[in-house]
Amino acid sequence: MASITFREVEGSSLKYWLLLGGLGLFVLFGALSWNYMHHHGHVVSGMDNQIVWGLPHVFAVFLIVAASGALNVASIASVFNKPLYKPLAPLSAILALALMLGGLLVLVLDLGRSDRLIVAMTNFNFKSMFTWNVFLYSGFFALVGVYLWTMLDRNVKTYSKTAGTAAFIWRLLLTTGTGSLFGFLVARELYGSAMLAPMFIIMSFAYGLAIYLMVLVAAYAWSGRTLGDAVMMRLKSLLAVFVAAVLYFVVVHHLTNLYFTKYHAVEAFILRDGGIFTTLFWVGQIVIGGVVPLVILLSGLGRQRAWILVACALVILGGVAQMYVTIIGAQAYPLDMFPGLDETSSFFDGEIHAYAPSVPEFFLGLGGVAIALLVTTFAVKVLRLLPASLDDATVAKLEH
Amino acid sequence: MSELKPMSDNTPESAERRRVIGGLAAAAAGLAIAPGIKLIEVAQARPEEQGASSAVRWGMLVDATKCATGCDDCVSACSTENGWTPVAESAKPRQAPQWIRKLELQDPLTQMETNLPMMCQHCAEPPCVDVCPTGASFKRADGIVLVNRHTCIGCRYCMMACPYKARSLVHEPLNDTQKADVPRGVGCVESCSLCVQKVDRGDGTTACAEACSAAGHNAIVFGDLNDPDSEISKRLRELPTKQVRADLKLNTGVRYHGI
Numbered sequence: 001m002a003s004i005t006f007r008e009v010e011g012s013s014l015k016y017w018l019l020l021g022g023l024g025l026f027v028l029f030g031a032l033s034w035n036y037m038h039h040h041g042h043v044v045s046g047m048d049n050q051i052v053w054g055l056p057h058v059f060a061v062f063l064i065v066a067a068s069g070a071l072n073v074a075s076i077a078s079v080f081n082k083p084l085y086k087p088l089a090p091l092s093a094i095l096a097l098a099l100m101l102g103g104l105l106v107l108v109l110d111l112g113r114s115d116r117l118i119v120a121m122t123n124f125n126f127k128s129m130f131t132w133n134v135f136l137y138s139g140f141f142a143l144v145g146v147y148l149w150t151m152l153d154r155n156v157k158t159y160s161k162t163a164g165t166a167a168f169i170w171r172l173l174l175t176t177g178t179g180s181l182f183g184f185l186v187a188r189e190l191y192g193s194a195m196l197a198p199m200f201i202i203m204s205f206a207y208g209l210a211i212y213l214m215v216l217v218a219a220y221a222w223s224g225r226t227l228g229d230a231v232m233m234r235l236k237s238l239l240a241v242f243v244a245a246v247l248y249f250v251v252v253h254h255l256t257n258l259y260f261t262k263y264h265a266v267e268a269f270i271l272r273d274g275g276i277f278t279t280l281f282w283v284g285q286i287v288i289g290g291v292v293p294l295v296i297l298l299s300g301l302g303r304q305r306a307w308i309l310v311a312c313a314l315v316i317l318g319g320v321a322q323m324y325v326t327i328i329g330a331q332a333y334p335l336d337m338f339p340g341l342d343e344t345s346s347f348f349d350g351e352i353h354a355y356a357p358s359v360p361e362f363f364l365g366l367g368g369v370a371i372a373l374l375v376t377t378f379a380v381k382v383l384r385l386l387p388a389s390l391d392d393a394t395v396a397k398l399e400h
Numbered sequence: 401m402s403e404l405k406p407m408s409d410n411t412p413e414s415a416e417r418r419r420v421i422g423g424l425a426a427a428a429a430g431l432a433i434a435p436g437i438k439l440i441e442v443a444q445a446r447p448e449e450q451g452a453s454s455a456v457r458w459g460m461l462v463d464a465t466k467c468a469t470g471c472d473d474c475v476s477a478c479s480t481e482n483g484w485t486p487v488a489e490s491a492k493p494r495q496a497p498q499w500i501r502k503l504e505l506q507d508p509l510t511q512m513e514t515n516l517p518m519m520c521q522h523c524a525e526p527p528c529v530d531v532c533p534t535g536a537s538f539k540r541a542d543g544i545v546l547v548n549r550h551t552c553i554g555c556r557y558c559m560m561a562c563p564y565k566a567r568s569l570v571h572e573p574l575n576d577t578q579k580a581d582v583p584r585g586v587g588c589v590e591s592c593s594l595c596v597q598k599v600d601r602g603d604g605t606t607a608c609a610e611a612c613s614a615a616g617h618n619a620i621v622f623g624d625l626n627d628p629d630s631e632i633s634k635r636l637r638e639l640p641t642k643q644v645r646a647d648l649k650l651n652t653g654v655r656y657h658g659i
Contacts, residue, residue, distance in 0.1 A: 040572065041572040111553050120534055128557070
């Protein structure tokens, strides 16, 4: 196999510092938002006792799911031994760590008592999927960290495949755990399905790869390095497969629900009568996040880099829409305690709940995204994560 | 010091002094006896050092056929007893906590109306306890489901898991309406505690059940489900009752008649 030279990005240009500063600003906004919400309580958020998980959860779960998916490329390289993906693996691992960090920060800073994080780290209830996720997330940091080390340090390079395999298995468990956070909730009609675990896995593949592709292209373009079409074409085909698989799972999930009469009302809410949720489902999740990217990636447009990036951005937007519909839509639909009867109460029973995210919630979520990108931007400057060149000739040599 | 008058029983003030001393003595005697009276009361309750017993399972029977339309005495009594502000009085009602509420039901086909109080159902297999990551949400041996306000991190997973929408998050810092024996806190989840403070005092009832009886409706009966001789057990044997969301097989401590 041809050898590849990895090199840090120089990171001394004005553009680099502007990028770092810009991201830092969003991290600051996120921190201020948390401080504001923590000081006043959740009363300043759009969340209430009907919609208890709001926009920060949408961002957090999206980032956590995407983090698992960002490790795709590294997994393909190590576990499935594909030489083309090997030079792409270190960025994949660092991006996975960074996205996980961003997601977890948003999650814990949105707790009603985020000052009690230590309680969550020292008191465990092993019947809770949330507790399992604490271990799954911590383990992800440890395993991907070790995996990254095996990729960067020649002395431990021989353990790379083992570490990569361990990280691969762990990330599948992790996304199963994240999907099961919802799948284990019997009360909400839109959840309570084992379908959510595999669906979250395939969603992670698509979202993670879309983010990876955008970061890869940006890193190469902004540091003046060559990124050949061979890599791009391979990854965009993979993305198309993942996006198609997400669509397949979404269709099967809803068809399964539609088979059962008891779910007809909640399905009608999401698919037809749910206002913003219906719009986000059809326009955001299905058209923007699925159909349009597929058309771009599978048609002639998919041969142009700009269009591939458009498709990636749409997959990411569609992913956020999907999380919004999944997390908030399921809460907006009222609990059905007395099937067949109309319910009313002073606690807003039996009515569709409205939710309008507040500015702090939005900036807290964006803060998570910013911290993920900030960590990645910093890491490529201090660590040798990116090959000096990924032109077609270099890449072609890898496979021979 | 030399300016002070010498002590003498013959001064006119001495009669007054004797009265004061007598009064003080009576008060002291009263104070000495009062703890004795208190002790008798406490003796009927569960001693503080003794944990809740699984020999008891506290529960409720709600007779929806007796629950009066428009009456929310149970809700007011719970609010007063536990110190939460009624939703109607809150500036942000959707973010206000509510421990018990009156639920109005109507069959769209037959137009039949039912109303009933809805609160934490104190499940034997509570989903909120299953999902709580820190174990803050817990079930006592006597079947009362509570939240430990010291270990609740406010993740709201229990609220997502509860099929009865029985739990609320405290969205804003609390004012000074808190009751000494009902600790609450911003950022923590709370719900009906079956008036655990009253139960542990040995009152043998809850604020809602008391208020319902006082109003003459008697739609709420509180008691020990494990005791075959308790009033609740006797009535449960006679009346057909249902569990809300019985399909989930949670074995609720609150049973309804007439739904």
